[in-house]
Amino acid sequence: MTTVLIPGGAGFIGSHTVRALQTSGFESIILDNLSNGHKSSIPENSLFIEGDIQNRALLDEIFTQHKIDAVIHFAAFIEAGESVVNPLAFYSNNTGGTLCLLEAMTEHGIRPIVFSSTAAVYGQQETVATLSEDLPKKPINPYGESKWAVECMLRDTAATGALDAIALRYFNAAGSDPEGKTGELHDPETHLIPLVLQAASGKRSSIKVFGTDYGTPDGTCIRDYIHVCDLASAHVKALEHLLALGSTKGFYDAFNLGTGNGFSVRAVIESAKRVTGTDFAVVEEGRRAGDPAVLVADSSKARKHLGWEPLYPSLDDMVAHAWNFLKDR
Numbered sequence: 001m002t003t004v005l006i007p008g009g010a011g012f013i014g015s016h017t018v019r020a021l022q023t024s025g026f027e028s029i030i031l032d033n034l035s036n037g038h039k040s041s042i043p044e045n046s047l048f049i050e051g052d053i054q055n056r057a058l059l060d061e062i063f064t065q066h067k068i069d070a071v072i073h074f075a076a077f078i079e080a081g082e083s084v085v086n087p088l089a090f091y092s093n094n095t096g097g098t099l100c101l102l103e104a105m106t107e108h109g110i111r112p113i114v115f116s117s118t119a120a121v122y123g124q125q126e127t128v129a130t131l132s133e134d135l136p137k138k139p140i141n142p143y144g145e146s147k148w149a150v151e152c153m154l155r156d157t158a159a160t161g162a163l164d165a166i167a168l169r170y171f172n173a174a175g176s177d178p179e180g181k182t183g184e185l186h187d188p189e190t191h192l193i194p195l196v197l198q199a200a201s202g203k204r205s206s207i208k209v210f211g212t213d214y215g216t217p218d219g220t221c222i223r224d225y226i227h228v229c230d231l232a233s234a235h236v237k238a239l240e241h242l243l244a245l246g247s248t249k250g251f252y253d254a255f256n257l258g259t260g261n262g263f264s265v266r267a268v269i270e271s272a273k274r275v276t277g278t279d280f281a282v283v284e285e286g287r288r289a290g291d292p293a294v295l296v297a298d299s300s301k302a303r304k305h306l307g308w309e310p311l312y313p314s315l316d317d318m319v320a321h322a323w324n325f326l327k328d329r
């Protein structure tokens with residue numbers, strides 16, 4: 001059986017991917033320091049090691065004691081706003097931590113890695129059309145820079161033949177396992193759908209809309225929401241792509257993951273009201289610095305080369321699945 005090390009596998013996207021890997025017949029070993037992850041998110045029958053990707057001795061121990069065939073790497077700090085306040089923590093954990101992981105992988109001869117990158121590598125582009133992978137990379141915060149730096153490390157190391165790597169640039173992860181086994185539990189929460197659902201459940205008195213004067217049809221920002229189970233299935237496809245390379249050495253590529261449909265902040269709020277059958281207060285505020293008006297993915301490359309297709313492109317499905325998980329918490 002193929003065994004995959006999953007740094008960050010106790011987090012939101014990682015824990016869904018562990019389940020998708022199990023369904024596809026892979027064995028997972030989860031490495032997570034629980035800085036933001038949850039033991040309760042980890043499937044019962046998977047091996048969990050509590051530890052840090054920056055702990056080189058631990059990585060050596062794991063790679064020596066277990067037959068690891070590949071790595072799917074989610075472990076990172078994720079809040080872009082926090083990265084502006086504390087950039088060194090993000091460069092240390094996201095870039096330095098990955099450097100430590102890649103050094104250990106190459107020394108132990110483990111080649112395939114799928115990496116969680118982000119739409120934040122694109123920053124603010126001039127165009128409002130969908131974003132394709134070859135656009136210039138212009139991150140506007142240390143979070144995006146810390147991820148782009150990792151993509152450069154992967155590209156350059158793959159060029160030597162020492163790694164085979166795929167970077168997956170997610171747009172806005174959303175939703176939850178439809179069976180409600182795991183879901184989004186960020187603390188503090190900054191993502192729009194769970195925040196809106198907190199307003200729907202009364203946990204929050206209102207939802208704030210930052211900016212109502214953008215050049216979009218309803219004046220609010222537009223984002224591309226991608227169901228977390230569709231992200232999980234893309235990781236399985238990317239891993240299978242790398243494992244099928246055979247004797248080819250030094251593969252590197254990056255793929256956007258989104259549905260290609262943009263939804264405005266107002267559309268998300270309306271969806272939440274519809275799905276939950278509740279009404280709640282909406283407070284309009286000024287624009288936040290660094291929020292591009294529109295971020296929508298062109299994911300045709302992932303569809304074509306990985307054979308990936310999102311199963312849950314409907315916004316109402318994403319909101320309903322997130323609600324199933326969050327409503328009783």
Ligand SMILES: NC(=O)c1ccc[n+]([C@@H]2O[C@H](COP(=O)([O-])OP(=O)(O)OC[C@H]3O[C@@H](n4cnc5c(N)ncnc54)[C@H](O)[C@@H]3O)[C@@H](O)[C@H]2O)c1
Pocket residue numbers: 007008009010011012013014031032033034035036037038051052053054073074075076077078093097116117118119169170171172173174186
């Ligand atoms: N959520 C999104 O919308 C989104 C969008 C684009 C990219 N991403 C990327 O996807 C990945 C997963 O995001 P998520 O939303 O699941 O976040 P998350 O915080 O739920 O998961 C990250 C996990 O990594 C763990 N971790 C962090 N630093 C670690 C370290 N040094 N050693 C071991 N474990 C560590 C945390 O405890 C957590 O379980 C991240 O790399 C993030 O940058 C997320």
